[in-house]
Amino acid sequence: MKRDNLDFLIPMFPFCHFSNFSILIINQTDDEYLLTSEFPTVRVINSNEIGLSKSRNLGLKNVTGKIILIADDDVVFFENFQENIIIEYNQNQDFSAICFQTITKKGHLYSKYPKERKKLNSKELRKVLSIELTFKIEDVKKENCLFNEFFGLGGKFQDSETFFFLKRMVHNGCKVIFIPLPIVIHEAFSSSDDASSDRVIYARMAGYCKSHGIFAYFFLFKYMFFLLRKYNLSVPEMKKKFGIGLSGIYDYKLILNKNLDSRYE
Incomplete structure (x- = not known):
């Protein structure tokens, strides 16, 4: 939100320049903070709307490529994350979405993940972080899968947006699988972890x-x-x-x- 330069991308990709990747940034902002990009691979949409699910739905309408990875602006990617994602999709071609693991900044698994690759049940879907989620955009658009804008930060009910997105995918016939492989680093706490709030x-x-x-x-x-x-x-x-x-x-x-x-x- 309210970004006016691309410097926040630098620590996200410590192993190379961020322009090596195809990135779409949804910058929820006002006229005082407008973001632009001089890199052809980094596209920017400045939006006056508020809400995490609205931001992601706007992104879904404007993405390019075949496989989409949702990225928050406070994560750090592993050097081989892109290659590992592509390998898994080549080995699991019947699946529309693949969920991976997150490692904390202290080097621990973010949560208690299944030990083996598997289709996730409803309880396990609830634990998936958006930064662990990848999917084929063609399948998502074909099955009309969007984020529910009543849910998520900035919405009326500020939680569970990724869960209901995955539930909608499964309900509409998309296959979702978990792979016990880390692709991203994040703090050991997320906005959904304070269960008593x-x-x-x-x-x-x-x-x-x-x-x-x-x-x-x-x-x-x-x-x-x-x-x-x-x-x-x-x-x-x-x-x-x-x-x-x-x-x-x-x-x-x-x-x-x-x-x-x-x-x-």
Whole structure:
């Protein structure tokens, strides 16, 4: 957001110049911070819209190439990441998307990944970071797979945008596989990791309503027990968190009632 030069790309590719790669930057900004590029391989779209999913959907409409990798501006790529991605797609040609691993800056795996390559179930899809996700743009466009703009940072429900994108891919017939191979380095914490924050609770309960309908209330109680065990919250804090979860379910039900979204999962 609000970038006015390309210097942020330099530490992302420490092994070569960033212009060696085909990059599309969606810069959500205003007229004070406009980004331009002098490199033919680095394209820029300055957008006045706000929201992570809106940014990614704008990117999907304007990408070139065959295989797309989503990149945040605070990651560092491994030197051989591009070659490894291409090798895996050549070996798994029936799959529309391949999810990889992230390594923390301390050299550890970002999360507890499956030990072997496999198709991911719904619970495992929820853990996929956007920076681990690659996909064939032709398949995504053919199956009309977009990011749900109600979800994601800057949206109404600020979480789970990658999960619902993958769920939509699977629902529409795209095959998704996980490969236990790291391609990127990131801090050991992401915006979705604070499970006790009001933002995450509100968004996740809305997401449970989207995925499970009336059973979202069951997941709300289950989530409250999880918070109690992990964070040892007081009774007043738990009451507040429960109310926030209820609001997430209620507000998403309003969206469904107005036919603004669909429970395709």
